[in-house]
Amino acid sequence: MAVSGQEPWLDGDAGRLVRPYQVSGGRTRPAHPLDLLSLVKATGREAAPRHGPEHARILELCRRAPVPVAELAAHLRLPVAVAKVLVADLIDHGAVQTRHPGAAADPSDPIVLEALLDGLRQRL
Template sequence: MPPGGDPADDEVWLDDAAGRLVRPYTVTAGRTRPSVELGLLSLVVAAERPPPGVDPEYARALDLCRTPTSVAEVAAQLRLPVVVTKVVLSDLLDRRAMTTQATHIAADPTDRALLEKLLDGLQRA
């Protein structure tokens, strides 16, 4: 700290060149297991009335999810590992600040013709 500088100036948590200066797992207090099972393609959407006084990452997740958004997209936008993002989202789901929406499968996963094409493509790769 420069002489006569303010100690609060030392509390920089984001550096443009270095990125986030707080370890991702401090966001979740070290928790690595979400309380709700979420897949990468699970869609989440913020509730109409978000809870007051949430941490910055939680508030940002709510802002990102004004429309249905996948877990993968939220993780990318927050620049957090997927497992940390899942914990954040599950915390918001537990607080009823967010809901999940069912994802629709575009094709029947038991369609024999589709499975044969998939197997054929995998064997060629």
């Protein structure tokens, strides 16, 4: 029986109805180099018709602000390797852009560390 308020891909008793390897089309490696901290930001372009609901969810999650790949995987409840493949699909389509967080700021910068601390406090 499907859990009310959730996607039809989830079942309360069985869990995920579509296995991770099916979501990624059996692919285990992304076409672009991504790591857990790679930030993903939507460009405003919609997913292609061939893309699944997970692709649309990634675009929804990173529409307002960049989201790390690790966080996308957690929201999707998928292994990080699968999330990377899906993000790479969206990069190829031009629907997202990625960057490594170190490319924009010095990790030892006190302003960056203070912003990180504030963000952690808000989530706890």
